[in-house]
Every structure is written in C-alpha cells, then in structure tokens.
Amino acid sequence: MDDKAMLMIPGPTPVPETVLRAMAKHPIGHRSGDFSKIISEVNANLKWLFQTQNDVLAIAASGTGAMEAAMINFLSPGDQVIVGCNGKFGERWADVAKAFGLDVQIISAEWGKPLDTEAFRTALEADSQKAIKAVVITHSETSTGVLNDLETINQHVKAHGEALIIVDAVTSLGAYNLPIDQLGLDVVGSGSQKGFMIPPGLGFVSVGEKAWQAYETAKLPRFYFDLGKYRKSAAKDSTPFTPPINLYFALHAALEMMRAEGLEAIFARHERHKQAARAAAKALGLPLLAPDENASPAVTAILPDGVEAEQIRSAMRKQFDIALAGGQDHLKGKIFRIGHLGFVCDRDILTIIGALEATLQSLGYERFTPGSGVAAASQQLQ
Ligand SMILES: Cc1ncc(COP(=O)(O)O)c(C=O)c1O
Missing domain, CATH: 3.40.640.10 (Type I PLP-dependent aspartate aminotransferase-like (Major domain))
Structure with missing residues (x-):
C-alpha cells in the first residue's frame, strides 16, 4: 500500500x-x-x-x-x-x-x-x-x-x-x-x-x-x-x-x-519515548549501545545479538514500510537506530515496537516472550 x-x-x-x-x-x-x-x-x-x-x-x-x-x-x-x-x-x-x-x-x-x-x-x-x-x-x-x-x-x-x-x-x-x-x-x-x-x-x-x-x-x-x-x-x-x-x-x-504544546510537554514526550524504546529493547533481549545515564532523547541505538541489524531494518521496511536508521562508519551493519525525535507520538512508539516484535519472530529470533516489548513500552507510556 x-x-x-x-x-x-x-x-x-x-x-x-x-x-x-x-x-x-x-x-x-x-x-x-x-x-x-x-x-x-x-x-x-x-x-x-x-x-x-x-x-x-x-x-x-x-x-x-x-x-x-x-x-x-x-x-x-x-x-x-x-x-x-x-x-x-x-x-x-x-x-x-x-x-x-x-x-x-x-x-x-x-x-x-x-x-x-x-x-x-x-x-x-x-x-x-x-x-x-x-x-x-x-x-x-x-x-x-x-x-x-x-x-x-x-x-x-x-x-x-x-x-x-x-x-x-x-x-x-x-x-x-x-x-x-x-x-x-x-x-x-x-x-x-x-x-x-x-x-x-x-x-x-x-x-x-x-x-x-x-x-x-x-x-x-x-x-x-x-x-x-x-x-x-x-x-x-x-x-x-x-x-x-x-x-x-x-x-x-x-x-x-x-x-x-509547550516546552515542558515536548521534553517530557521525548523522555517518555526514550524510556519506552529502551524498556522495550531490554524486554526483547536487545542490547542498547548507549548507557541509561547518557541516553539521547532523540534516538535509541540497538546492537542486536543473534539477529542481523540489517535484516531487521530490511524486514521492517518491506513488511511494515517503517524506515529505521542503520549504523554509520564502523557501526554499519552492527546497529540499528530508532529515531523518536520531533513529530512522534505514543502511538508511533507502540507501532514500532509491535512491528519490531513481529519482525524478530519472522527472523527466527526467539529470545523474548511475544508481547513483552509492547508491554514494557506501554508501561512507560502510562
Ligand atoms: C548530531 C548531528 N550533528 C550534525 C548533523 C549534520 O546535519 P546535516 O546532515 O543536516 O548536515 C546531524 C545529522 O544527522 C546530527 O545528527
């Protein structure tokens, strides 16, 4: 479509x-x-x-x-x-x-x-x-x-x-x-x-x-x-x-x-989306590149283990028409990045995480309980 x-x-x-x-x-x-x-x-x-x-x-x-x-x-x-x-x-x-x-x-x-x-x-x-x-x-x-x-x-x-x-x-x-x-x-x-x-x-x-x-x-x-x-x-x-x-x-x-919207609400929205993306990645067993204390509110970089970053990006694009970013320079092919900057709402975050779960399953990655990523993200979006 x-x-x-x-x-x-x-x-x-x-x-x-x-x-x-x-x-x-x-x-x-x-x-x-x-x-x-x-x-x-x-x-x-x-x-x-x-x-x-x-x-x-x-x-x-x-x-x-x-x-x-x-x-x-x-x-x-x-x-x-x-x-x-x-x-x-x-x-x-x-x-x-x-x-x-x-x-x-x-x-x-x-x-x-x-x-x-x-x-x-x-x-x-x-x-x-x-x-x-x-x-x-x-x-x-x-x-x-x-x-x-x-x-x-x-x-x-x-x-x-x-x-x-x-x-x-x-x-x-x-x-x-x-x-x-x-x-x-x-x-x-x-x-x-x-x-x-x-x-x-x-x-x-x-x-x-x-x-x-x-x-x-x-x-x-x-x-x-x-x-x-x-x-x-x-x-x-x-x-x-x-x-x-x-x-x-x-x-x-x-x-x-x-x-x-107001500055405080804008910053709170970005913080919430950062927390939701990170909580979901953890629930899905996907390692995060940046430490929690120094995590950007704009982008979450994930260093997947047991599944190829580029396969995830390509499947997300093909099946769901969702564009995620790849890695740059020596991180090319090793990480994928979820942008949650600007005009992004809670629904977008849930969509991404739901689609990511489906993608991981289709790629045979089984290190998570289906639904756990969405549940972890939703909790942060309360
Ligand atoms: C932190 C940071 N600095 C600089 C740039 C470069 O900006 P542009 O590509 O608009 O020249 C980017 C682009 O992604 C960026 O993320």
Whole structure:
C-alpha cells in the first residue's frame, strides 16, 4: 500500500499535515511586508524554543552548514580548539576545524560511550596561557544515541574563562531541555529536519555576546556564512540572501504548534519515548549501545545479538514500510537506530515496537516472550 511510509530515523523526521499544508503555497517575495512579518514571528519563536535572548540566526543550510558557521565566525587560523569526538558528528567537527586550519586537540571516547568530562577539565586547567579559544561538543551524538554531559563540560569551559563553548544541538534542540541563557552557551547550532518538525534546508545558530566579541577579531574566511550579515538583517526582519521561503512557512507553522504544546510537554514526550524504546529493547533481549545515564532523547541505538541489524531494518521496511536508521562508519551493519525525535507520538512508539516484535519472530529470533516489548513500552507510556 502506498502513502503509509513511517519515518522513524533521527532526521529527516516526520512532518505534520498542518506544516505540509503551510508549505504547499506559492512563494512570496522575500522583501515583502508579508514575509517580514513571518520572519519577525519566526525569530521571536526561535528565541523561545532556544530559551535565549541571543540572536538565533537561520541560514539556508543543513546542520553541518550551521555548525561550520558556528565555528568559522569566531576563530582565526591556528587557534587552539578542543573537539569532543565520540561518534560520527564529533569527528566531523574535528574535520571542519582542521579544514579551516585550526589547531585541533581531540578528546575522544569510544563510540557508544559518553565523553569523559574530567578529560575536559584537565585539558582546560592545564592551559594557563589561555590559548584554547573554543571547545566544540556534540550534545546528542546521533550516530550512537549518546547524550553527552554538556552541563559539566560547560562548567569546565566557564572556569577556563577564555574559551567559547560551541555546541552541536542538532538532535537535542527541541527534544531536551537546553536553557541556553541559563547555561551561558556561547554558540549553539541546529538543523530544521530534526526536532523542528519541518523538512531539511534550514540551519540555526544562536550566538551570545561573548561570541559576538570574538567575531570582531576572528579572521577565518567567511562570506555566505558570515553571521554578522544575518544578524544585521534579522534586526530588520529580513535575511541577507534569498531564504527558502516555503521552509519559513513551514517553520512558522511548526513553531506555533510547538508553542501550543509547550516546552515542558515536548521534553517530557521525548523522555517518555526514550524510556519506552529502551524498556522495550531490554524486554526483547536487545542490547542498547548507549548507557541509561547518557541516553539521547532523540534516538535509541540497538546492537542486536543473534539477529542481523540489517535484516531487521530490511524486514521492517518491506513488511511494515517503517524506515529505521542503520549504523554509520564502523557501526554499519552492527546497529540499528530508532529515531523518536520531533513529530512522534505514543502511538508511533507502540507501532514500532509491535512491528519490531513481529519482525524478530519472522527472523527466527526467539529470545523474548511475544508481547513483552509492547508491554514494557506501554508501561512507560502510562
Ligand atoms: C548530531 C548531528 N550533528 C550534525 C548533523 C549534520 O546535519 P546535516 O546532515 O543536516 O548536515 C546531524 C545529522 O544527522 C546530527 O545528527
């Protein structure tokens, strides 16, 4: 049957009908009064979602573009930066930093394990010359389903005093409580196809005052991603370049929906779905890659034993038209990932777990009592 596809990957995420309808319009002029009004409302709601009075700048880019902008606007060639690497995306930010000629120190952890906050403390305390200019952290490491302890690492950065903290919140923004102003996070990047419930194409960067000061002297080359241009335009309810207008329509509608649900309810929903997915995996005898204490609210990575991850994905796709994500790099073929980010409801979780049980049975995996996964998930959804 067509038109019943269910997207349960950690981005792109499902898009609500209201949002799809909002997008399905003829574009309007991006310098028109009507569009200025949309920009003004979108920017106000982005500040609400990011829990900040900082500028939250939207650029026509994916999350990687947002993170590139988050780094290059505040640093100069040869600057020392620390990058936390415990998965695909942390590694990507180290590559971006190297590509721009930064002096990169990597603090790594095994994929599936959280970053060791003490390693950040040690490195920052040892820097008596205050040469470290930034610390780049991936909050929710989507490739493994690990939520890094950003709060503690941020405290160590604050104690250092000089370094900026630059955060990849691509799959934590809109899923996990990230009070940017309260934590004093200098630069935070995210992307539209995740917790924002709209298609890919917009990247977001929140920039605080300390980062704007660094911007004044930063010498890395920038043009399209020059955030100063976006800031100037945002002050006039405008954008420096032609924006993806229909994505703004979508974002306008999605942010209204999020405001109606409320931040606390949104975070509680993601927490509930994380707990349900993890409880179900345990009941089904499926090992989880990330530890309970550092589990992402956006994605659950499962490392099956006694049944092939790719067979599960392929059977789920064929029989139920449910898309799950696979592993990346060395985890390819070893894990599968359930995305529960954005426009996901309790019913979706029960559907996934029910379909997963049926799939496991059809693959001859018998290490569970039929119904136990659904029962464990339902208990968390009470
Ligand atoms: C944590 C994280 N950072 C960065 C990215 C990259 O975003 P994009 O693919 O939109 O460039 C992703 C995408 O999945 C992500 O999950």
